[in-house]
Amino acid sequence: MNQDLRMTSLLTYTLKNLPSTSQWALRFSMRPLSCSSQLQAATAVQTKSKQTLAKPNIRNVVVVDGVRIPFLLSGTSYKDLMPHDLARAALSGLLHRTSVPKDVVDYIIFGTVIQEVKTSNVAREAALGAGFSDKTPAHTVTMACISSNQAMTTAVSLIASGQCDVVVAGGVELMSDIPIRHSRRMRKMMLDLSKAKTLGQRLSLISKFRLNFLSPELPAVAEFSTNETMGHSADRLAAAFAISRLEQDEYALRSHSLARKAQDEGLLSDVVPFKVPGKDTVTQDNGIRPSSLEQMAKLKPAFIKPYGTVTAANSSFLTDGASAVLILAEEKALAMGYKPKAYLRDFMYVSQDPKDQLLLGPTYATPKVLEKAGLTMNDIDAFEFHEAFSGQILANLKAMDSDWFAQNYMGRKAKVGSPPLEKFNIWGGSLSLGHPFGATGCRLVMATANRLQKEGGQYGLVAACAAGGQGHAMIVEAYPK
Amino acid sequence: MVASRAVGSLSRFTASRMLRCPGYICRNFTRSSALLTRTHINYGVKGDVAVIRINSPNSKVNTLGQELHSEFIEVMNEVWSSSQIRSAVLISSKPGCFIAGADLNMLTACTTSQEVTQISQEAQRMFERVEKSTKPIVAAINGSCLGGGLELAISCQYRIATKDKKTVLGSPEVLLGILPGAGATQRLPKMVGVPAAFDMMLTGRGIRADRAKKMGLVDQLVEPLGPGIKPPEERTIEYLEEVAITFAKGLADKKISPKRDKGLVEKLTSYAMSIPFVRQQIYKKVEEKVRKQTKGLYPAPLKIIDVVKTGIEQGSDAGYLSESQKFGELAMTKESKALMGLYRGQTLCKKNKFGAPQKEVKQLAILGAGLMGAGIAQVSVDKGLQTILKDATLAALGRGQQQVFRGLNDKVKKKALTSFERDAFFSNLTGQLDYQGFEKADMVIEAVFEDLSLKHKVLKEVEAVIPDRCVFASNTSALPISEIAAVSKRPEKVIGMHYFSPVDKMQLLEIITTQKTSKDTTASAVEVGLKQGKVIIVVKDGPGFYTTRCLAPMMSEVIRILQEGVGPKKLDSLTTSFGFPVGAATLVDEVGVDVAKHVAENLGKVFGERFAGGSLEVLKQMISKGFLGRKSGKGFYIYQEGVKNKNLNSDINSILASLKVPSQPDVSSDEDIQYRLVTRFVNEAVLCLQEGVLATPTEGDIGAVFGLGFPPCLGGPFRFVDLYGAQKIVDRLRKYEAAYGKQFTPCQLLMDHASSPNKKFYQ
DSSP: OHHHHHHHHHHHHHHHTSTTHHHHHHHHHHSOTTSOHHHHHHHHHHTOSOSOOOOTTSOOEEEEEEEEOOOEETTSTTTTSOHHHHHHHHHHHHHHHHOOOGGGOOEEEEEOSSOOGGGSSHHHHHHHHTTOOTTSOEEEEOBTBTHHHHHHHHHHHHHHTTSOSEEEEEEEEOTTSOOOBOOHHHHHHHHHHHHOOSHHHHHHHHTTOOGGGGSOBOOOOBOTTTOOBHHHHHHHHHHHTTOOHHHHHHHHHHHHHHHHHHHHTTOOTTBOOEEOTTSOEEOSOSOOOOOOHHHHHHSOOSSSTTTOSOOGGGBOOBEEEEEEEEEEEHHHHHHTTOOOOEEEEEEEEEEOOTTTSTTOHHHHHHHHHHHHHTOOGGGEEEEEEOOSBHHHHHHHHHHHTOHHHHHHHSOOSSOOOOOOGGGBSBTBOHHHHOBOGGGHHHHHHHHHHHHHHHHTOSEEEEEEEETTTEEEEEEEEEOOO | OHHHHHHHHHTTOOTGGGGOOTTOOOOOOOSOOOSSSOSSEEEEEETTEEEEEEOOTTOSSOOBOHHHHHHHHHHHHHHHHOSSOOEEEEEESSTTEEEOOBOHHHHHTOOSHHHHHHHHHHHHHHHHHHHTOSSOEEEEEOSEEETHHHHHHTTSSEEEEEOOTTOEEEOGGGGGTOOOTTTHHHHHHHHHOHHHHHHHHHHOOOEEHHHHHHHTSOSEEEOOOOSSSSOHHHHHHHHHHHHHHHHHHHHHTTSSOSOOOOOHHHHHHHHHHTSHHHHHHHHHHHHHHHHHHHTTOOHHHHHHHHHHHHHHHHOHHHHHHHHHHHHHHHHTSHHHHHHHHHHHHHHHTTSOTTOOOSSOOOEEEEEOOSHHHHHHHHHHHTTTOEEEEEOSSHHHHHHHHHHHHHHHHHHHHTTSSOHHHHHHHHTTEEEESSOTTGGGOSEEEEOOOSOHHHHHHHHHHHHHHSOTTOEEEEOOSSSOHHHHHTTOSOGGGEEEEEEOSSTTTOOEEEEEEOSSOOHHHHHHHHHHHHHTTOEEEEEEOSTTTTHHHHHHHHHHHHHHHHHTTOOHHHHHHHHHHHTOSSOHHHHHHHHOHHHHHHHHHHHHHHHGGGGOOSOHHHHHHHHHTTOOBGGGTBSSEEOOTTOOSOEEOTHHHHHHHHTOOOOOGGGOSHHHHHHHHHHHHHHHHHHHHHTTSSSOHHHHHHHHHHHHOOOGGGTSHHHHHHHHOHHHHHHHHHHHHHHHOGGGOOOHHHHHHHHOTTOOSOO
16 A cells, blocks of 8 residues: 555656646546556446457467566676577476477467577577477567567467467577677688688788787667667657656656566566576566666766766666567467467557657557557557657657647647556566567567456557667457456 | 878868858848847847847848847847846757858948958957856857857857757858958867868868867767657757756856867877977968969968968967958958859859749659769769669669769768668669660650760650650750750750769759750759759850850860960969869860860851861871870870879870961960960850850859869959959950951950940949
8 A cells, every 4th residue: 555655646746747747647646546447447348449359250369378587687697698598498487387288389489689690590499498399490580679579470470371370479688698790801801711722822811910800899789770879869859859857767767666566566477487507596577676766867878978868777778588478379279278368469560760760669550550450549458568768658658649740740630649657567667677679579468468367458559669760569459258 | 290180181172172162141131120129139048048049030041240240249248247147058040050151241342451350350359258258158059150150159168069960160261262250260279279270261161060079169969859849950959959058057057167178189289289390380381282272363271371370479469450450351352252253153053043843853864874974873862863874785884883882982981971871872773774664754864975866866765765744854065955856756845954074073064955945844954953962054055055165265275375385284384373273284184185176176167267276186186096085094194093193195295296386476475375265265155145145144154163163263254354354355355366366356245344344244
């Protein structure tokens, strides 16, 4: 109760600083968090635009369950592992959680962003290591921060089109170790050396060596097309939407506080423990650190120095982690005796200007996916948006709430509206739980499915932005009880 | 080392550079200022920071004129006397422009150097008060900050600039034949060091924000914003203001120091500059370099060096005094009048007076991937035009595509483009050997070999595949467009677009209209040319149009002078010392001996005796020996890859000797030789105006200077007649006429101007 009170006051405080406060604040103050969720759900269901999103002649695709190993700050317990180790742990966790017979799985797909060159098809290496049948094919996809979303929607397509019945989709990222390469000139020299046939050729090649060949090449943290880092773009985006440092810090604090509460209340049920070889068993996320606004205010800007607003405290941190979900055709799941958690319904990928609208994917994807599904914002009971930066989330909320933006940049007649905060990322988000690039999508979907189950809602909306100016949204429908 | 850096940075200073002067715009302010309502400047107070916003009415840019100046003084007095205000932000409300410079009309309206000096002194006094302000003033710069605008900005305590492509800081005064007259000669050397200050003031180059930050010219950068709650440009200015306010507060609270940490190189440079001997060496080197490059034809650069020197060696009081006096003197020179005239002409020739075409050209097709064709493609693809480049063979096409790529890649090397932008631009180019896609073309520009029957063949082939709306433009230097259009089914869509080589460097585009060319076709051609970044003159069709026609008699005279025994080197030095950027003999090599012969022959047939002079035989014999100029490696000079100093081609001597004509001593002095060349050029130019080939003298001047390298310090043939005196030119022509005959007979319009001294091409 004490905690509830704190949360409520915190939320109202945050709300004061958000756009179109009147509407939300009014609704919010009449419906404090502590009131029974069952009651809300009952009223909500009656007013839905659609009873279900099932489509005639198209197979229903369901999520039976999904898991993730704890998301850890890079450089902590997972730092000596390889990406496929994490992915394997997630797969083992999924096997354990769902008891799915290994040989039933038709296909395995993983998403990842920074590839370990030794295991470029990390899905296959992890599946073999996790003891899946060597007859189960596996492939790896990459689409920046929405890589595991892509893995899941690929699975949905395979099932809906009748190609497969049972697919495991997941994602993995290990930021503790990244491929640092020799310089291009050094690589060229080494390759030429390997082809040189005589001592003379080798010597003449070696004589061309210069010390600066040894300077390493780091994987780019910047957008390839614009050469701008994501944090820098986020800072500009926050400025473009006139979002203050305080608002960003408040939102970050909200994320951490909600995540801590969810963790304490045992709501993060998708987390499975991971016994790290040579180390203690990891049981929970370690990046959740609710701080105080005063302390956050002390931090210096991380990207636009010295006056920017994006800091380490209001950005998602570099994270190691992996996730996996079990996706089936509904009839197969029922035949196998499963009680699915949710349907995976309409989804949408969008892309826009990678320079000035790099992180606005959710703004573009949300109205489109709602339209496609025939739903409105009011139909959605649970929103799970990927939080790359506080400034990015708040910019998206403002953009979704702006008629001007909808008309001038999205070619729409009116705004879609901004999600009510009391339904938005209420179990924490990437800012606090962590953001292993390739693995976040599955976390979003499972959080949505679990929240719908817990709160009795029917429709959930997942949305995320990704490098390259891309974005994704998907409707998750609760499986009827 | 410092000296060599200073000189190195000057090496790009050439006469042709003098004309690149972005956005320095003159305006007439006729509105009278009311006492209470300010029209150019307003200010508001945010907390304890005064936000002073500059926004000149009815103009795209802010210029420092009398009104803005006096309003600024008023506002600053209020700011200084208010107890509530502790600091100030100076910002422009106009997107893309902080202050683009001084109001040129204010200067040209002055009749004596004293008046100009007085204007300079008033500005100096004002900016000195700004510099000494106890309340910190932050200049928030978005867009062009040039000339007087820069001088104001560097008087402030702190500068914040947006990292936008449009944000350019510079002192372009030298390009107008004057010097920075409001303190920059004194403040810049202190701020960025003497070598960099010389570089800025002597080349007039514009400096982008990120470079300005590195140099210490600005203190902070602000990134331009994308769309958000408002349009990007609007919100960026707002954001710049917000950031500037926090810095103004920080400065007032002494939380931020206006002093900048200097890097090691800077520290070493400033140490070196504290040694008198080093300074003297630098002045000497810079002066030598300037003398060599300007050949004494441009007084402004030397005066700039002098004023900077005075300030450093004798203190700022002497420096400011010298600055204002020399500013006054320079503003009264012929050179500055010529250069200012060119600047105005350039501004005029960057407008489309034919209005917007009915259909915007989006898909362009170019026939012929030679130097010209590929050059046209290069300046089109980076402006977002979808461009087809067609040639007959894969090898020729490949060469052209490589030329386009190299042009773009050179920009990447200079950091003007990112490699990603290069790739995106290059993908606008489609290379092909057939006419696929021509059915969607909005404009076809042919740049095939200069042969009428070939042009006819190409025109017919193209007309079979292009849509009705498509414009057919011919890039020819001499073939009359109406003759090319003779075989066209739709002559109203045929036009001439005469580009100059190298296309990516030469700013001029000569557009040629026939009697049948429709206005909409002309509007399309001008629009495409402007998009390609060209300065455009529109002339009537006729043999040689305007530019080639003016050049031909001069070229004929070049050959005669060579036949008379003046060597190519001597001739080159005579022409460059007159102000031509390229010597006359070298010009023949650059143009190509075969092209020169082709043009001379064609135009000679049409214009007869007036175009006679040198013997065509010289060119013919050169061609027969394979001396085609630079492209064949030999012409008057020998050209070798990687060899900078070109040597004379001694084989030419026998040709010239065999065709030698006796020289006439009374018209063969160095000066006479120069004037024989120039007066023939000028006479033909004036005749073009008389015959209506040219619509305005301005276009004539712009065409001559930007396309043919007519000496910029003379302002073009028409400005030259005005400034030098029509009578004097007629006198010279008469003198040469006596020796050589009709080739020098002055045309009627020129004689009209000579007989009534009040008649001027520019009133």
